[in-house]
Amino acid sequence: MRKAILSTALICLAIWPTTGQINPDLSSYVNPFAGTMNMGHTFPGASMPFGFVQLSPDTDTVSYELNGRYNGDVYRYCAGYQYDDPTIVGFSHTHFSGTGHSDLGDFLMMPSTGPLKLNPGTADHPESGYRSRYSHDQEIAEPGYYSVMLDDYGIQAELTATTRVGIHRYTFPEAGPAHILLDLISGIYNYQDKNVWTFARIENDTLVTGYRQTNGWARTRTVYFAMTFSKPISQYGHRKYDRSVYNGFWRKFDESRNFPEMAGHQIRAWFDFDVKAGEQVMVKFALSPVSTAGAVENLMAEAPGWDFEQFRQGSREAWNRELGRIHVETMNEEHKRVFYTAMYHAFLSPSTYMDVDGQYRGLDQNNHQADGFINYTVFSLWDTYRALHPLFNFIQPSRNADMVKSMMAHYDQSVHRMLPVWSHHANENWCMIGYHAVPVLVDTYIKGNLTMNPKPVLDAVVTSATNGWYDGLKYYMELGYVPEDKNGSSVSKTLEYAYDDWCIAEMAKKMGNMTVYEQFKARSENYQNVYDSRIGFMRPRLSNGEWKQDFNTLATHNQGFIEGNAWNYSLYVPHQVEKMVEMMGGSKVFVRHLDSLFTMELDDEHFAHTEDITRDGLIGNYVHGNEPGHHIPYLYNWAGAPKKTQERVRMILETMYRDAPDGLCGNDDAGQMSAWYIFSALGFYPVAPGSDQYALGSPLVNSAVVQLENGKVLEIEAVNQSPKNVYVKKVLVNGQDIKRLYITHNELMNGGKITFQMSSR
């Protein structure tokens, strides 16, 4: 399967004509530190594109201490790393990128010297444990490579990765005994009892296998590993921190030292090596979702040999191939760096979730064979259906088709008969609202990228949308809206269900299934049922049909919305914007609503309600740092004010994304924030995935060359581009003035040239 994966990649490369200027090292524009401060929730460590292993330093792990005391800010450590932190606890092998909830952080490793310390210690007193101080001066992060000097030990730690194998290189300063710790307790978002079981076997003096099973955000998750050292272990051992241990006849042995099997709820293991001054010890750490045998297989297939630089180079080349799908020229260096950093973040997840032989753990906890596709996991769909999957339908259609197959496999294995909501590692976390696998599947179908029979896909979207037990859906189907007294966040749910339903109708229509079309076409208009025309806002209704009283349009909590207030969510009818404009009083009133949104002052009390963002993620009451409003800047187009779209889009591109650790104003959300940037910087955005149209905005780039997977090349040029020339006078497709405010998917896919004629007014 490794062969298959490689050959797919090679085929993709082979069929792209190598026109346009080829930048040999686009990786050099990527700043993996962007978003590692505040709310970005990105990590700086090493990963392949869409890699399973995402090997990165954790600056705190925010675990419940073993005494049950909860020791920190869970939310802050979604990705394990916070740029402001003064210490590194260690390097763990799995991370979410940019998410608004935390898990993972499996298999934390840390090299050390001196007396063996098995507890992590605290940031205030790093010497109390195995963690180390470090400084950003001696820290490097590049796509597929990370390096840091661990000041407390003088050890340089370097990381790189293949898709399934994390590769560590530790350079020890002095001769003597050295430790490498494997902390099987540590994890991101530990709560008491998160660690269900850990198991490890020292197979021989360089190979260790095992697994870690957790009950965290994913409630039944197991990751298997196989790790190998570049030099023999001189001695090893572990300490068990279990609350109670039944040892049976194990009492005959001293398990704690040089006993080759370790098992328990809470284990920290250590491996000792005799090193020379300046000696480098490497660790290759393979993961598998299936078994330790699978991990060994992954290790052997992906990471033969001990040439660290070769692995590093391999990873960089893989990144250059993916980043090279779009070559941009920009007004300045920072724009280019921000663009490629966005590309990098957009390609970190979903992550590969299968062994090289195609085996993966399914939602039913059985092992399955991925037949002819790469199985992916980490579907943060409430975020990513908006722009990330549409971006993949544009520049990663093969991967997106496999993601659809992965979602369909999830559906087939679901005892709930439900497409994924927020799934990772063979679990459904049920996070956020809606059934937003639907727009991804439908968008893929509508855009001609589906590589499977559409019939079961239609069955899956219909079934997922008619599960009465799901989150107010029974009421929605009965009443045409979710009643707030029966199910909270009712307006958000009603609006998002209506959009998802429109997607189903579109798919059914194209397939000629008019029964399904009519049914869901009707449901797609349910947004009207929660619009209170007397106040001009979407508003929660009760099951008796009345409007909720005590309604605050600025507040988010308990007002019928989730992660957004009525000002923002009232604009959520992406599939029928014209009708929405009309419903809300016509263009003039609508533009006034938008203008107010972008300019009103949000007081501190109401700011506190907005989630996942920093203050600079706001423009007035518009929240760019979270998803519900991502389409809003483009809505002026439908109300006769495209120039205001162009202004707002350009403003957001320039102020909300920067080449700095605090360069993201909110969670990157598994690439959604970055995908918004990529589309918008190119001049267009998919307001309603499931349609073939992209709303036009204001490109930020000077030019772009897009290598399409169909072999064609799309050139984008912004003529007269400048910081001041934010307005688009004309858009030409292959020289033809299109005289409309959108371009179609076919126009992109046919290649050729799109020209934006920019102007200062």
Add this chain to the structure above:
Amino acid sequence: MRKAILSTALICLAIWPTTGQINPDLSSYVNPFAGTMNMGHTFPGASMPFGFVQLSPDTDTVSYELNGRYNGDVYRYCAGYQYDDPTIVGFSHTHFSGTGHSDLGDFLMMPSTGPLKLNPGTADHPESGYRSRYSHDQEIAEPGYYSVMLDDYGIQAELTATTRVGIHRYTFPEAGPAHILLDLISGIYNYQDKNVWTFARIENDTLVTGYRQTNGWARTRTVYFAMTFSKPISQYGHRKYDRSVYNGFWRKFDESRNFPEMAGHQIRAWFDFDVKAGEQVMVKFALSPVSTAGAVENLMAEAPGWDFEQFRQGSREAWNRELGRIHVETMNEEHKRVFYTAMYHAFLSPSTYMDVDGQYRGLDQNNHQADGFINYTVFSLWDTYRALHPLFNFIQPSRNADMVKSMMAHYDQSVHRMLPVWSHHANENWCMIGYHAVPVLVDTYIKGNLTMNPKPVLDAVVTSATNGWYDGLKYYMELGYVPEDKNGSSVSKTLEYAYDDWCIAEMAKKMGNMTVYEQFKARSENYQNVYDSRIGFMRPRLSNGEWKQDFNTLATHNQGFIEGNAWNYSLYVPHQVEKMVEMMGGSKVFVRHLDSLFTMELDDEHFAHTEDITRDGLIGNYVHGNEPGHHIPYLYNWAGAPKKTQERVRMILETMYRDAPDGLCGNDDAGQMSAWYIFSALGFYPVAPGSDQYALGSPLVNSAVVQLENGKVLEIEAVNQSPKNVYVKKVLVNGQDIKRLYITHNELMNGGKITFQMSSR
């Protein structure tokens, strides 16, 4: 694979000539209650021969309560059932038979009516929980079938089983709602935190799948299940008793009712049915060591349809086939019942441990494919190497060859490079002492039953016997004995290692590997190093070579022995009995030692030291209820006093085994006690497995017809048999007086007739 298993069974039948009188229903002589009182540790429930599912009532489960309080006598409930108990908690699917340690008891089910009760309640106040009173008057146990009236509910519960599927039939007395409880907390020998994780999915209205993972005696054990009901579930739910629960976004749902996925550390699930008066509801409950998919496969392959009587009949026929390997005629009905009950208990374990397709979980926790053999588990080798595996080499050679392959697979997967010591369900429990897989493997090889290349087998026995880290073995290899100051039970270990080493030498000699032969021949004489000729006993030595002071030959604890004292253990040189007799002062002194052993009074203090037995398991200081002395009654043969062997053997056969719940004087030990009975009742016993000789005793049967797997028939006749005629005047093999005190394995395997001429003097 089911096909393969069936066809093997059919071939076995086909090649046996159907000579001799065939009893069509030997099952009717079996009393599954025998041994269910006191220390027998047998269970009365339903199982196929060597079945994976052993479905039996638990009369208490002796779990730590969830508050951490320990609520009972762990040891008493090794098999889950005690005949004296007044209540039944439920019916669980896995049990050890006769062992001296406890585990298993997976998936306890209980039918009930009335208000739903989810806690088991107490024996004193059964109405406080779901358990029920019952009486032995309305209880039936037969091979493959068990039935009981649950008095508190008026529900008749009937059980039967295929190899991998437990089948329940519950007859409900009245119309109305009925419950079937699946208690995933309950287990045998729970300690706090034993339940690592449980998971269940309600796949549809009649099928439930899931698994239970425990850290018990086996510290990393998982059993998967698939259960199906004969009528649709009307509603269902579960209660979670976890100490702390992180629910994540599960809070959106009420998981406790009709939510089709359950997961947690401590769960009890219930399923409701609307029943008519007198309605029977069936449950088929399949197990797998591998996955829920495997369990479903097992269910479909082994248990199609809903004909309870057909499954019951299938099980009875399977038992009759196995019991029919020996047809005996006896002096009275009880002897026949005790004989077939012993055959029944001897054939309950080791148990099949693989799916119908050959997949099983290995010691490395990976799934493996059993290639051309049935994989077995539950190897209680310190017990069973003595007579049970030799019995299999006599009348179950194909199964025994597969057990050897199972042990070799264990070895291949062992990170310790060690053959099994006490293994079950992909775990090594390290229980008791020695490396007694060795005599099993060697005996199989010596007797020509090995069905694999002997070379890796020799490698495995040598490697297992030279692991310096194992239980004093380093000292044993250095000093020639295990020193008591370094490693307790040192004399028992030294003696048993020496015997095992002799086995290795025998195998090496036959294979022509003289290096290994010489090495282990020398080691086999190490018993001499712990014999203190001044006192005439084996005695612990210290690492400085001196004898342990304060030595008590009657005590067991801290005297250098385990489950035996110096009087018994000093006789443990089964491989060089002649030399031992000489070493201990010649025949006269030796006979005096034996006579004293059998006649001395053991005071209460020292009786308290003997383990696993009741008072009536003693004859003087000879302990028949535990293993170290099982060969002792036969030792008179080597000291010129065969008539004393005949007396003692006959006495033991008649007094230590009875057709009653308290009919076993000690743990049946996975069939070892029963195997002793079977051999001895036929007139001979394998004092030193690994040799081809069986010592002659005094047969209890009038005659026996043994259907050998090689197609030959062995007849045994005791001429002039009577209760008084315990002495053997002559033994004829095919009419020829053999004039010796042993017969050889070839003499058995060649078939024909062995005649014992009995006499009263």
